[in-house]
Amino acid sequence: MKLSQIVADVTSQGELAADVEISHLAYDSRCVRPGTLFFALRGVLVDGHDYAKSAVERGAVAVVVEQPVDLPDEIVQVVVDDSRYAMARCAACFYDYPAQGMLIVGVTGTNGKTTMTYLLESVLKQAGYTPAVVGTISNRMGDDAVEAEHTTPESLDLQRILAEFKSQGADALVIEVSSHALMQSRVVGLTFDVAVFTNLTPEHLDYHKNMESYFAAKTRLFKEPQIYGDFTAVVNTDDPYGAKLVRELNEPLSVGMHRGADVRVCDVEQTMQGTVATLETPQGEITVRSPLVGPFNLENLLCAVGAGLVLDLPITTIEQGLAAANRVPGRLEPVDNTLGALIVVDYAHTGDALAKALEAMAALKPQRIITVFGCGGDRDTLKRPAMGEVAGRYSDLSIVTSDNPRTENPAKIIDDIKVGIERICPNLAVDGDPDSVGKCYVVIEDRHEAIVYAVNQLRAGDLLLIAGKGHEDYQVIGTQKIHFDDREQVRLALEQRARREDGHESDQ
Numbered sequence: 001m002k003l004s005q006i007v008a009d010v011t012s013q014g015e016l017a018a019d020v021e022i023s024h025l026a027y028d029s030r031c032v033r034p035g036t037l038f039f040a041l042r043g044v045l046v047d048g049h050d051y052a053k054s055a056v057e058r059g060a061v062a063v064v065v066e067q068p069v070d071l072p073d074e075i076v077q078v079v080v081d082d083s084r085y086a087m088a089r090c091a092a093c094f095y096d097y098p099a100q101g102m103l104i105v106g107v108t109g110t111n112g113k114t115t116m117t118y119l120l121e122s123v124l125k126q127a128g129y130t131p132a133v134v135g136t137i138s139n140r141m142g143d144d145a146v147e148a149e150h151t152t153p154e155s156l157d158l159q160r161i162l163a164e165f166k167s168q169g170a171d172a173l174v175i176e177v178s179s180h181a182l183m184q185s186r187v188v189g190l191t192f193d194v195a196v197f198t199n200l201t202p203e204h205l206d207y208h209k210n211m212e213s214y215f216a217a218k219t220r221l222f223k224e225p226q227i228y229g230d231f232t233a234v235v236n237t238d239d240p241y242g243a244k245l246v247r248e249l250n251e252p253l254s255v256g257m258h259r260g261a262d263v264r265v266c267d268v269e270q271t272m273q274g275t276v277a278t279l280e281t282p283q284g285e286i287t288v289r290s291p292l293v294g295p296f297n298l299e300n301l302l303c304a305v306g307a308g309l310v311l312d313l314p315i316t317t318i319e320q321g322l323a324a325a326n327r328v329p330g331r332l333e334p335v336d337n338t339l340g341a342l343i344v345v346d347y348a349h350t351g352d353a354l355a356k357a358l359e360a361m362a363a364l365k366p367q368r369i370i371t372v373f374g375c376g377g378d379r380d381t382l383k384r385p386a387m388g389e390v391a392g393r394y395s396d397l398s399i400v401t402s403d404n405p406r407t408e409n410p411a412k413i414i415d416d417i418k419v420g421i422e423r424i425c426p427n428l429a430v431d432g433d434p435d436s437v438g439k440c441y442v443v444i445e446d447r448h449e450a451i452v453y454a455v456n457q458l459r460a461g462d463l464l465l466i467a468g469k470g471h472e473d474y475q476v477i478g479t480q481k482i483h484f485d486d487r488e489q490v491r492l493a494l495e496q497r498a499r500r501e502d503g504h505e506s507d508q
């Protein structure tokens with residue numbers, strides 16, 4: 001495709017020094033090959049403009065830059081105000097505007113996005129669509145999935161992924177829109193038919209600095225109709241930031257437990273088997289039956305109903321779609337065992353998510369709650385003491401361990417968590433003595449050992465929550481990614497315990 005065609009939306013024709021043929025787009029110099037148009041992005045760590053020369057050495061024939069760089073004369077430089085915005089527009093053109101003609105549903109908020117995408121995928125399927133799903137777990141159509149690197153892909157990758165999905169028959173997209181994505185124009189080029197705001201609680205404050213900027217980032221999706229479309233927003237007004245957002249929008253659809261919400265709960269019954277709820281909506285009563293458990297999932301179900309209504313889907317379609325939705329991998333996922341305990345793996349990796357998951361579990365009134373968790377490295381450090389405090393408050397025994405330490409020292413991350421947990425339980429458990437359990441914690445840095453220890457503590461009637469990694473089948477230690485799956489680790493620990501106990505019995 002000619003450069004002039006690709007950049008037509010971001011610059012005027014006359015400004016191009018020459019028109020060249022472009023066969024590939026890239027924003028990372030290491031991915032450049034001959035015939036590439038390279039986008040220089042200013043990053044948090046480095047400035048892509050510093051890599052333009054290296055991109056050219058690898059075969060880039062043109063560059064999109066925010067200021068001219070020192071390059072050979074034959075390299076065409078397209079100067080724009082914002083390279084990320086320009087990249088999104090150019091990628092949409094290069095991949096032949098794959099989002100055009102698709103029904104597009106966006107989900108933003110701190111927690112519940114992935115869960116919502118599974119619910120909405122099922123509702124859209126019920127309505128006869130062939131939806132693609134883009135989010136934290138994977139980018140997929142049905143069961144055909146590619147593991148995701150980010151919750152929301154970089155615009156160039158997103159447009160390429162969408163083009164592939166479209167060629168395979170996708171006519172709808174359900175996409176998680178992270179705050180990073182909105183700050184970095186990753187979803188520019190998509191015009192939404194509906195978007196949902198789930199909630200906003202502290203997370204990613206390393207990047208956004210404070211809650212107001214985080215709120216501003218998340219809500220850009222709803223406040224820039226010239227970019228993202230003039231759709232009706234679905235907002236969870238039980239959340240204080242959701243309540244603030246509805247006051248700032250034109251005729252959104254509010255959902256919540258409270259009487260003032262457009263979609264509200266009249267009646268609900270929740271067990272470990274699922275949720276049955278009757279909702280009042282502007283279109284009449286809806287009965288929700290879902291395998292999802294816990295009060296927070298009722299919020300997610302309300303949001304999904306709201307989105308279905310905004311899309312004008314029949315009530316029976318919404319009901320059947322929600323009933324058919326699968327449980328989301330790694331979200332309150334039970335692991336079978338013969339100990340008479342409930343063992344659950346969950347992706348809670350913020351203070352609020354951990355509180356919501358533990359509240360849901362506490363409602364089952366287990367004998368004791370044992371929680372294994374850590375916090376990711378190279379991420380918001382403020383959530384560490386917050387998660388520590390929450391775990392301490394709800395658990396009889398907390399086992400503090402590593403999550404994905406990435407390039408940080410795991411012991412330092414654990415020290416940050418201890419600041420919060422020690423506000424609640426200043427006592428360290430006496431190692432190995434189950435009777436020491438009672439509002440206390442232990443530190444076991446190795447996550448495998450932590451899970452083994454937790455499983456060995458379990459008695460009938462106990463609940464074990466292993467939080468933070470959910471569906472992840474890896475652990476990032478330093479810059480290495482090793483295979484690690486909490487669910488597998490639990491099974492291994494259960495087998496080990498069973499073998500040991502069998503051995504003891506046969507000794508007697």
Ligand SMILES: CC(=O)N[C@H]1[C@@H](OP(=O)(O)OP(=O)(O)OC[C@H]2O[C@@H](n3ccc(=O)[nH]c3=O)[C@H](O)[C@@H]2O)O[C@H](CO)[C@@H](O)[C@@H]1O[C@H](C)C(=O)N[C@@H](C)C(=O)N[C@H](CCC(=O)O)C(=O)O
Pocket residue numbers: 027028029030040041042043044045046047048049051136149150151152153154178179180181207
């Ligand atoms: C904080 C953040 O969002 N970082 C993302 C951002 O990085 P950045 O702008 O800081 O880029 P940088 O690393 O400084 O590099 C600047 C530019 O130079 C280029 N470069 C760099 C080195 C080189 O040799 N050659 C080269 O061309 C880079 O490709 C980039 O274009 O843009 C990069 C290119 O797209 C992303 O890879 C990177 O994701 C990092 C790895 C990351 O961890 N992001 C996480 C925090 C993230 O995005 N999370 C959200 C939310 C998660 C959720 O709540 O679910 C997500 O959507 O996943």
Ligand SMILES: Nc1ncnc2c1ncn2[C@@H]1O[C@H](COP(=O)(O)OP(=O)(O)OP(=O)(O)O)[C@@H](O)[C@H]1O
Pocket residue numbers: 109110111112113114115116136151176198199296297299300330331332346347348349352353354356357470
């Ligand atoms: N509506 C909700 N409110 C609070 N916590 C929730 C809600 N929904 C899910 N959670 C908790 O948050 C965890 C993550 O849920 P989910 O993956 O759906 O959220 P997400 O917004 O996609 O997260 P991420 O930002 O990591 O992509 C769950 O495992 C659960 O513990």
Ligand SMILES: N[C@H](CCC[C@H](N)C(=O)O)C(=O)O
Pocket residue numbers: 136151349375376377379403404468469472
């Ligand atoms: N999307 C989140 C996921 C965090 C998951 C947790 N296991 C961690 O590694 O911190 C992030 O990238 O911050």
Ligand SMILES: [Mg+2]
Pocket residue numbers: 113114115135136137151176
């Ligand atoms: Mg997600």
